[in-house]
Amino acid sequence: MSDTNPTQRKQEAVEAPDDSLHPKLKRLFRLQWEPAQNAHVLLYPEGMVKLNQSASEILLRCDGTRDIPALVADLEQAFNATGLGDDVRAFIAGARARGWLE
């Protein structure tokens, strides 16, 4: 997703999210699969961000039902991986800084 990935915007000083946070996409935004772009996109008033796979997998789980550790555990299980915590927290922090999450 090139320049649209918050995790790549390391220069932004964003605080790590509190683990008790239950990230949820703001009502203004809609996440959906776009066949023409072969990607998930985030839609908002008069704008659109094309997401890469990891970004979309995280955002798809930002529905207000999971706290951060549960979200990380869910992703690690889904992708049979470990040690995703730092990346996920960095992404959530970036997404919040961009105003995507409640």
Added chain:
Amino acid sequence: MTDLSEPIAKPEHEDATVAPPLWLLAELTYRCPLHCVFCYNPVNYADHTRELDTDQWIDVLRQARALGAAQLGFSGGEPLLRDDLETLVGEARKLGFYTNLITSGIGLTEKRISALQDAGLDHIQLSFQDSSQELNDFLSSTKTFDYKKRVANLIKAHGFPMVLNCVLHRYNLPHIGRIIDMALAMGAEYLELANTQYYGWAHKNRAQLMPTKEQLDEAEAVVERYRGEIGDRCKIFFVVPDYYERRPKRCMNGWGSVFLGIAPDGAALPCHTARSLPGLTFPNVTDMSIKDIWYESDAFNRFRGFGWMKEPCRSCDEKAIDMGGCRCQAYLLTQDPANADPVCDKSPHHERVIEVVRAASARQEPQEQPIVFRNDANSKRIAAEASGSGSKEGEDKP
């Protein structure tokens, strides 16, 4: 002499493949209860009274969505004047569009906003002309300020995100702080402060509307101060007027790149104001499929990529950044839409922009010629004058 039966070579594109349209603007009607002096609609809009019917619009939505368009704006004129708006929103939402209603608010009743919400409307952008009733009502030539305030409350009460838009110019730039205060008091989450772009009616009224550099600098400082004070409460966008820039805007992200506009009568446009350009025939959705319009039509291929460019754009190392700027502006200010946008200080015509800016700062009060309101009578008069004198609509005399 060139053999006219030879097909014109297709321009070389940035890529071998043309990307699909992503942003569909459905201008449902040119009818509008307001008469704003900065409207970007064509000055001869009264010559285009035909409107696509409901089924034709639904067909447009389906075709554009199938190609890949995901953002959809319902605009006009005033889209609420179409009593099938709810039907179209419902169809668009089912197709998977993110649906934006771009409105003056006039006609948005409790009943209609509920129906639009049920149909799945995602977002409403409400326009104001100013923070004061006097100027709002003067600029739109209507008594609509209090009505708009009630509509703002209605939008908020229905839980829609509140996105306010205010077009800026010489008259209201000094009120910018009060405009922001108004947006905050209404609970707006987004405020778009868009300096006038000089096309259509705004171009007609450019001498009256063009701000001074001092006005702009002061306004920008006020916006910065508010941004620091209000934090995340409201996001303020400030769109600078390009006459004061030294490089042109990347207009429409490039011609035929992401944007597809459909005018009320079904004409397909690569930008909102492309209708003012001479020598282009815009294909109509009643004659051609959207797919053929986007990929095959001369109008959409004409300024795609870089092949059409002249100097100084052709050899410019910044051409991929701004794509040569705006074709409509190039035409309005240099009479050739293939020229560099004269906002660019590399353009041999840049002086024409400087002259306009200089004239704006030399004048204390706008006067000289009366301001022209967007209405049917003025539109017909301007169209008649243009055809009488043989000059094109809105063109600056060289």
